[in-house]
Amino acid sequence: MKFLHTSDWHLGRQFHNVSLLDDQKAVLEQIIAYIENNSVDALVIAGDVYDRSVPPTAAIEVMNQFVNRVCGELKLPIILIPGNHDGAQRLGFGSGRMRDSGLHILSSFEDMLNPVVIDSESGPVAFYGMPYNDPEVVRHHFKQSVTSHDEAHQFLSQQIRECFIPEHRNVLVSHCFVDGAMASDSERPLSIGGSDRVSHEHFVDFDYVALGHLHQPQKKGEDFIRYSGSLMKYSFSEQHQKKGMTLVELDENGFKSATHIDLTAPHEMRIIEGEMQAIVEAAKTDPKPDDYLLVRLLDNHAILNPMEKLRAVYPNVLHLEKPGMLVGVEQQMSQAKLARSEMDMFKDFFFEAQNGELSDEQETALKQIITQLNQQ
Amino acid sequence: MKFLHTSDWHLGRQFHNVSLLDDQKAVLEQIIAYIENNSVDALVIAGDVYDRSVPPTAAIEVMNQFVNRVCGELKLPIILIPGNHDGAQRLGFGSGRMRDSGLHILSSFEDMLNPVVIDSESGPVAFYGMPYNDPEVVRHHFKQSVTSHDEAHQFLSQQIRECFIPEHRNVLVSHCFVDGAMASDSERPLSIGGSDRVSHEHFVDFDYVALGHLHQPQKKGEDFIRYSGSLMKYSFSEQHQKKGMTLVELDENGFKSATHIDLTAPHEMRIIEGEMQAIVEAAKTDPKPDDYLLVRLLDNHAILNPMEKLRAVYPNVLHLEKPGMLVGVEQQMSQAKLARSEMDMFKDFFFEAQNGELSDEQETALKQIITQLNQQ
Numbered sequence: 001m002k003f004l005h006t007s008d009w010h011l012g013r014q015f016h017n018v019s020l021l022d023d024q025k026a027v028l029e030q031i032i033a034y035i036e037n038n039s040v041d042a043l044v045i046a047g048d049v050y051d052r053s054v055p056p057t058a059a060i061e062v063m064n065q066f067v068n069r070v071c072g073e074l075k076l077p078i079i080l081i082p083g084n085h086d087g088a089q090r091l092g093f094g095s096g097r098m099r100d101s102g103l104h105i106l107s108s109f110e111d112m113l114n115p116v117v118i119d120s121e122s123g124p125v126a127f128y129g130m131p132y133n134d135p136e137v138v139r140h141h142f143k144q145s146v147t148s149h150d151e152a153h154q155f156l157s158q159q160i161r162e163c164f165i166p167e168h169r170n171v172l173v174s175h176c177f178v179d180g181a182m183a184s185d186s187e188r189p190l191s192i193g194g195s196d197r198v199s200h201e202h203f204v205d206f207d208y209v210a211l212g213h214l215h216q217p218q219k220k221g222e223d224f225i226r227y228s229g230s231l232m233k234y235s236f237s238e239q240h241q242k243k244g245m246t247l248v249e250l251d252e253n254g255f256k257s258a259t260h261i262d263l264t265a266p267h268e269m270r271i272i273e274g275e276m277q278a279i280v281e282a283a284k285t286d287p288k289p290d291d292y293l294l295v296r297l298l299d300n301h302a303i304l305n306p307m308e309k310l311r312a313v314y315p316n317v318l319h320l321e322k323p324g325m326l327v328g329v330e331q332q333m334s335q336a337k338l339a340r341s342e343m344d345m346f347k348d349f350f351f352e353a354q355n356g357e358l359s360d361e362q363e364t365a366l367k368q369i370i371t372q373l374n375q376q
Numbered sequence: 377m378k379f380l381h382t383s384d385w386h387l388g389r390q391f392h393n394v395s396l397l398d399d400q401k402a403v404l405e406q407i408i409a410y411i412e413n414n415s416v417d418a419l420v421i422a423g424d425v426y427d428r429s430v431p432p433t434a435a436i437e438v439m440n441q442f443v444n445r446v447c448g449e450l451k452l453p454i455i456l457i458p459g460n461h462d463g464a465q466r467l468g469f470g471s472g473r474m475r476d477s478g479l480h481i482l483s484s485f486e487d488m489l490n491p492v493v494i495d496s497e498s499g500p501v502a503f504y505g506m507p508y509n510d511p512e513v514v515r516h517h518f519k520q521s522v523t524s525h526d527e528a529h530q531f532l533s534q535q536i537r538e539c540f541i542p543e544h545r546n547v548l549v550s551h552c553f554v555d556g557a558m559a560s561d562s563e564r565p566l567s568i569g570g571s572d573r574v575s576h577e578h579f580v581d582f583d584y585v586a587l588g589h590l591h592q593p594q595k596k597g598e599d600f601i602r603y604s605g606s607l608m609k610y611s612f613s614e615q616h617q618k619k620g621m622t623l624v625e626l627d628e629n630g631f632k633s634a635t636h637i638d639l640t641a642p643h644e645m646r647i648i649e650g651e652m653q654a655i656v657e658a659a660k661t662d663p664k665p666d667d668y669l670l671v672r673l674l675d676n677h678a679i680l681n682p683m684e685k686l687r688a689v690y691p692n693v694l695h696l697e698k699p700g701m702l703v704g705v706e707q708q709m710s711q712a713k714l715a716r717s718e719m720d721m722f723k724d725f726f727f728e729a730q731n732g733e734l735s736d737e738q739e740t741a742l743k744q745i746i747t748q749l750n751q752q
Contacts (some may be wrong), residue, residue: 057465071473080575089433090433091441092440093439093470094440094479096440098470251639
């Protein structure tokens with residue numbers, strides 16, 4: 001039994017006011033190509049298919065087309081749960097009508113205890129999906145004194161274990177924050193103020209645990225308790241993360257292996273650091289100038305229209321930081337006088353704007369103006 | 377072949393800030409009971425399942441439960457199109473996955489030309505669904521110079537007719553305003569400023585045309601071109617309309633009969649007219665005091681807290697009109713002096729508030745105050 005584990009697609013997400021939907025579509029095409037060229041038995045999506053509970057219709061269309069291709073044409077079953085970004089009821093509409101066609105949206109606690117069983121050469125595998133829910137919902141639904149995410153997952157895992165059948169290997173699909181795992185900048189906290197961490201101990205009786213929520217691929221506690229990571233990078237701080245999906249293999253004895261399959265967005269997210277002149281120079285030989293960039297400008301002097309200059313060579317600079325200028329500001333704060341005088345700053349500006357130095361006459365006139373202004 | 381034709385459910389609708397969802401659920405139960413107790417081959421919903429393109433999750437849940445009962449348990453196919461209140465893409469998610477399970481959401485032009493064929497004793501019947509679209513969408517999609525709803529429907533009907541197969545009887549499901557039909561107060565216009573009317577002539581080649589949009593049950597042009605009307609009343613002006621669904625029978629030759637089946641909401645919408653005292657008196661023997669009421673108070677004198685007095689006997693008075701008081705206001709406007717003096721109005725108020733007359737002393741004091749105020 002081989003299946004693909006993926007999560008955190010966040011279809012419809014915006015990044016610095018740029019829609020990522022075309023990039024997301026391109027990555028989904030890579031998933032489809034993999035399925036076409038390799039033999040797998042199922043695709044698991046561990047929550048956050050959409051970025052919001054009411055996704056834009058364009059995102060719904062992309063998902064619909066994906067599902068029609070994968071379940072409809074390629075006849076591969078998809079098993080998915082809602083994450084904290086999805087709206088479970090909204091996503092779950094018609095789920096009862098879709099199960100026979102291979103799309104398994106496990107969006108309720110009833111669905112959770114009713115696994116999707118898929119046969120394979122190594123025997124039947126039961127996929128249990130734990131739809132994302134706040135602890136209060138678990139407490140209310142099951143009339144249990146559950147107060148934290150940890151207690152909720154302990155309780156829900158126990159409920160599921162009671163459904164186990166000896167012949168089955170068992171896979172859990174869950175969307176949660178396993179204690180000790182590494183967060184990224186692009187996740188929305190599950191809990192404000194309270195603890196959202198869950199012990200991996202609740203999951204050790206499963207043969208594989210397909211996790212979603214954290215955007216960095218990683219395992220935690222056991223080799224078979226894994227985050228696939230997000231479909232693509234959703235913050236600049238993820239620039240060095242390898243995004244992809246996890247190919248999971250089970251055999252008669254349970255977990256056999258997990259392999260990372262790279263997925264690459266057309267536009268990578270990168271941070272470029274340096275002085276303006278060096279960045280513009282390096283751009284000439286940059287093989288991917290269309291990437292989404294955060295540029296950290298290290299120049300210490302003021303630069304006129306830096307964004308315009310950068311976008312001439314890197315059209316998708318989405319964010320600009322000027323730590324060099326900030327150093328200047330900090331120095332100013334700690335000194336009685338400005339580190340760079342008004343005269344120096346104007347000279348920088350004049351140089352940028354006119355591409356030349358002030359004449360003696362201009363400098364004298366400017367000094368008078370500054371003196372006058374300071375006396376007011 | 378017998379099928380039920382219904383439309384304009386508007387699940388999730390609010391009426392004067394009251395949620396109608398419980399009433400809607402109760403009426404849906406009547407539909408389910410009918411299906412359980414009678415032999416029908418399909419249920420057709422001609423648009424406006426929901427009241428908005430992003431319906432509240434509670435409305436989605438109600439629809440989901442209905443679908444699970446009817447398609448899942450009772451195995452009756454449902455054929456539905458989005459109306460102008462629905463979001464076609466949103467409603468259509470997963471529709472390709474659901475068709476095998478009996479839920480046919482025809483939400484795209486591709487779906488429109490791909491009929492749902494249902495076999496019956498009198499031969500196969502093809503149900504064509506025309507999802508609601510503005511003329512601009514038709515123009516854009518088909519690259520046709522279509523400018524009005526009428527032209528769009530003429531064109532789309534022609535497209536559908538080209539799919540006809542001689543062995544089939546053909547049913548059209550459409551959401552539109554047939555010219556000459558009667559509107560109610562609770563429909564949202566399809567077109568602001570332009571014409572939204574469509575000739576029934578485009579539809580005469582079908583064996584039955586199941587229409588949605590207009591909330592009053594009616595036929596137009598031919599016996600077999602019909603509006604089922606809305607699930608329940610959605611404005612007070614519909615108080616005398618008989619709401620329900622239409623039982624349609626086709627035989628080998630096509631249309632045979634259409635029969636109205638009553639559906640009754642737990643709370644009717646009614647208008648009560650009269651003077652306060654008479655209304656309160658009549659309430660004592662009113663068999664349905666919980667109905668949603670518009671009360672038109674005919675008293676000519678001011679009444680303190682009329683809503684409170686009415687709701688003591690009719691808890692669901694949702695709107696109050698005082699045409700009797702308005703007559704007074706109009707008189708005031710046409711006369712130099714107030715028809716009812718400040719003194720008279722205060723006496724009304726005092727009587728209501730204190731349940732007694734002013735003493736001579738009080739009246740004298742009040743006159744002084746009014747004189748002073750008028751002099752200011």
